[in-house]
Amino acid sequence: MEALNNAEVKIIHRQTPESSAMVANTRRAMTLTAAINRLTFNDADQVRELFSQLIGQTVDEKFILIPPFYTAGGNEIRVGRNVFINQNCTFYDLGGLDIGDDVMIGPNVSIITTGHPVDPTARRAITIGKPIVIGSNVWIAAGAIIIGGVTIGENSVVAAGAVVTKNVPPNTLVGGNPARIIRAIGTQPPV
DSSP states (O other): OOOOOOOOOOOETTTTTHHHHHHHHHHHHHHHHHHHTTTGGGHHHHHHHHHHHHHSSSOOOEEEEEEEESSOOOEEEOSSOOEEEEEEEEEETTTOEOOTTOOOOOOOOOEEEEEEETTTHHHHEEEEEEOOEEOOEEEOOOOOOOEOOOEEOOOOOOOOOEOOSOOBOOTTEEEETTEEEEEEEEOOOOO
């Protein structure tokens, strides 16, 4: 997994063709997520079908998403194999969201690639998208927030309630606000 760079940052100005396309895509995503959110855990095949339409990529038969689920786009989400997404997650993917294989995402997780300038004169006029990359075999625990522009290395764990604003090295447990390294994760057998 490579570090992200500024060349991958998307900047969309208000009242441009790009902003019109972003709004149209949000409408499309809201229609599809509303359909997903009417389904239950027992409707896994339909959830997979609608989620595949949302992201424009067929997810594998081991993909599980438990509704409700929210996104403002969907077409910039890429999902690996055997991914689990628990209830009430929000993915804003304008900057691009890559989720590796065997990733587990707990309930109430927010993965937000988009933001706005801090300067109040530009805040409503510009949307900024920074990519997020989640490596294989990552566990993001309940209520965590991942902010645009970060990479979470393979095998890492983001503790419940953590706010990740910087890259997480592989094989690392992080937690807190802002998230900090708690310890390395070894290859010891599970307890």
